[in-house]
Amino acid sequence: MTIRLNGDAYPVPGPLSVTELLARLDIDPRRVAVELNLAVVKKPAYDASLIKDGDEVEIVNFVGGG
Amino acid sequence: MSDLVIAGRTFRSRLIVGTGKYPSHAIMRAAHEASGTDMVTVAVRRVDITRKSESLLDYIDTSKIFLLANTAACYTAADAIRTAHLGREAGMSNWVKLEVIGDEQTLFPDNEGLLEATRVLVKDGFVVLPYTNDDPVMCRKLADAGAAAVMPLGAPIGSGLGIQNPNNIRIIREQAKVPVIVDAGVGTASDATVAMELGADGVLMNTAIAGAQDPVAMARAMRLAVEAGRIAYLAGRIPKKSYATASSPLQGVVGS
Numbered sequence: 448m449t450i451r452l453n454g455d456a457y458p459v460p461g462p463l464s465v466t467e468l469l470a471r472l473d474i475d476p477r478r479v480a481v482e483l484n485l486a487v488v489k490k491p492a493y494d495a496s497l498i499k500d501g502d503e504v505e506i507v508n509f510v511g512g513g
Numbered sequence: 514m515s516d517l518v519i520a521g522r523t524f525r526s527r528l529i530v531g532t533g534k535y536p537s538h539a540i541m542r543a544a545h546e547a548s549g550t551d552m553v554t555v556a557v558r559r560v561d562i563t564r565k566s567e568s569l570l571d572y573i574d575t576s577k578i579f580l581l582a583n584t585a586a587c588y589t590a591a592d593a594i595r596t597a598h599l600g601r602e603a604g605m606s607n608w609v610k611l612e613v614i615g616d617e618q619t620l621f622p623d624n625e626g627l628l629e630a631t632r633v634l635v636k637d638g639f640v641v642l643p644y645t646n647d648d649p650v651m652c653r654k655l656a657d658a659g660a661a662a663v664m665p666l667g668a669p670i671g672s673g674l675g676i677q678n679p680n681n682i683r684i685i686r687e688q689a690k691v692p693v694i695v696d697a698g699v700g701t702a703s704d705a706t707v708a709m710e711l712g713a714d715g716v717l718m719n720t721a722i723a724g725a726q727d728p729v730a731m732a733r734a735m736r737l738a739v740e741a742g743r744i745a746y747l748a749g750r751i752p753k754k755s756y757a758t759a760s761s762p763l764q765g766v767v768g769s
Contacts, residue, residue, distance in 0.1 A: 453559040472562055473565065474560060474562075479560060480603035481602075487598050507559055507560060508558070508603060509580070510558045511541070512583050513720065
């Protein structure tokens with residue numbers, strides 16, 4: 448299936464959970480925030496939140512800023 | 514010198530420092546250490562999934578330094594609110610440095626969007642610290658909307674021009690019922706001192722330190738400047754006068 452990840456088309460085997468997507472991308476879940484179809488996913492819900500074909504996913508972290 | 518208290522949280526330092534634009538993460542960490550800060554700002558951005566880059570957070574001791582996520586580069590209240598919620602989840606903190614920008618060239622705030630976003634985020638349970646114009650009326654409206662502090666600009670972001678409207682900063686401090694943090698515009702140490710002498714409760718800066726030829730030395734200068742300005746403010750300066758008043762006794766002058 449194909450999702451929209453940070454604005455770009457991204458193929459993933461699925462459906463998969465937020466936890467599984469982050470593991471696939473080698474991202475530490477403690478240091479990011481995830482939005483699924485414009486709604487922030489709380490960290491305790493990562494396992495249970497399923498990403499499906501066509502879903503829009505945003506993964507953000509902290510970078511340098513003022 | 515008393516601590517800075519915002520929304521019930523105590524900070525030992527009155528200097529808030531950014532994390533952007535340093536020559537390296539290692540220099541940033543050394544500059545933070547030299548500045549004595551215990552609160553730094555961070556931006557919320559998409560993770561680069563194409564390459565593994567080292568994390569900013571590896572260079573910030575979050576056991577000692579509080580992270581304040583910003584909504585930089587947001588031009589609407591909706592974008593700022595969305596970014597604030599993402600920042601809260603990423604940092605597990607409900608504090609936000611709220612920016613709603615109204616103009617690309619000056620990066621001046623959009624007052625209407627800022628006030629709207631402040632109201633929404635306060636309702637959503639955030640501790641909101643809005644970056645605002647140096648306008649006493651706007652600062653009062655933001656405080657009335659529930660902002661935990663107001664952060665008037667000294668000059669445009671990254672300009673290094675120093676405090677352009679000291680009288681407004683003084684009036685904002687006299688009228689505000691919340692802490693006043695002068696945010697943006699500082700170029701060198703004396704600018705930070707001026708802000709503190711006007712009564713500001715703190716100063717927030719990024720470029721003035723990160724862009725200096727020696728960021729670590731400038732960070733130390735800023736630490737001393739903020740402390741000096743605060744102490745001078747509390748000490749109570751003498752009134753300004755147009756003519757001289759002798760410091761030495763007028764009696765007993767030799768030959769008189």
